[in-house]
Amino acid sequence: MQERAGRQMSGRLGRLLAAGALALLLALTWTPAPASEPGTIHVARLSGTIDPITAQYLLRAIQRADLEAATVLVLVLDTPGGLDSAMRAVTQGMLAARVPVVVYVGPSGARSASAGMFLTIAAHVAAMAPGTNIGAAHPVSLGGSSDPVMVAKAANDAASTARTIAAQRGRNADWADRAVRESVSATEAEALAAGVIDLVARDLDDLLAQLDGRVVRSIDGPRTLATSGASWVAVDMTLAELVLHTLLDPNVAFLLLNLGFFGLLAEFYHPGTLVPGLTGVIAIVMGLVALGTLPVNWAAVGLLALAFGLFVVDVHVTAHGVLSVAGAVAFVLGGLLLFSPFDLPYWQFDPLAASPFSVSPWLIAGIAALLGLYFMVVVRAALGMRRGVPAMRPQPAAGHLAVAVTDLDPDGVVHVADEDWSATAEPGGVRAGEAVEIVDRQGLRLRVRQRK
Structure with a gap:
């Protein structure tokens, strides 16, 4: 009966998961994109890191604006930077676009750092909101390499790219070179005075008003922008792009890996429940998808695995918590070094020049405390209860001997x-x-006979 009930439960769970997967697949592949009228202003928004998913989104926005003969494509940008390969793909698309592309760093408080600086200077028109900044584009050693030759090669390559883009758009190539080699950054007023951007606008309406009548040079020749009174349409990420972009957030990837570990651990100590184990496997697979795209330091992954191993061993041996302390140290170091470069001395550390791919220290500390509490209290108590349960006596059966009381x-x-x-x-x-x-x-009564 128990096996039959287990099979029925597994079958229901399998059908539920299959239905959920089908619904998710349909949702991810459903991408409504009604065509807009010619002459419409297209507005795309990027807030976060520049990764392969956001690069795909921006290239799709450029292609759509070209196909629908939009007046202009406005990219509202707020980014700490991103991957070099994704940045180069987007800048190539912007330089080859027939539709004028305007990059607007906003709203106030936004930034266009690192790879974002390249996108800004590659635009036909570069604009910033008050209270924003741009620059700090020195390439970061994502793999943790401190080889001076490799660092110099990366810096020279990035600097030459910045100079040629700036020169093509008629911007200050010397400042772009310094932004790469010296990690200089500028406010919107400083960037305007230095010839890095073209204008400062309070908001999107002010930007469109200043763009009206402006002449830009596209690959088809000079083009006069007519933005006054034109309608505009938002070009948003599809659901699939939004989900994948969220997965590529280092904090989300780190959280998924740990959630997967907790799920597998719960299944290990309570076998047969299925749900924690399946959830753990799914979470780990999704986390590995992110790790396969992000710049990962695999030595840090080894530290995380070592930390989990030390936590597990400590609940099975008498180490007085020493192994748990060592596990917590390994876990914190692994989390801090998982994506961030670790060859920058702390006195040279600049948040704008640092890699945008890093895990929040608060998240690392919180999960480390949760792991320690889970192993030292919950798992240890569960093992103690398991060991304290007396073994069930074998029940009397035919052929066993007894003595008449x-x-x-x-x-x-x-x-x-x-x-x-x-x-x-x-x-x-x-x-x-x-x-x-x-x-x-x-039942509880035996039938006996005198021993022969």
């Missing part, structure tokens, strides 16, 4: 396996103290 005429009491049982003797009776053989057991 009372006369069996025919009913009485026998002693077997340190327990007294009610018993019924076969015809002939049994005296107290005589050995008997169990013939059968019916």
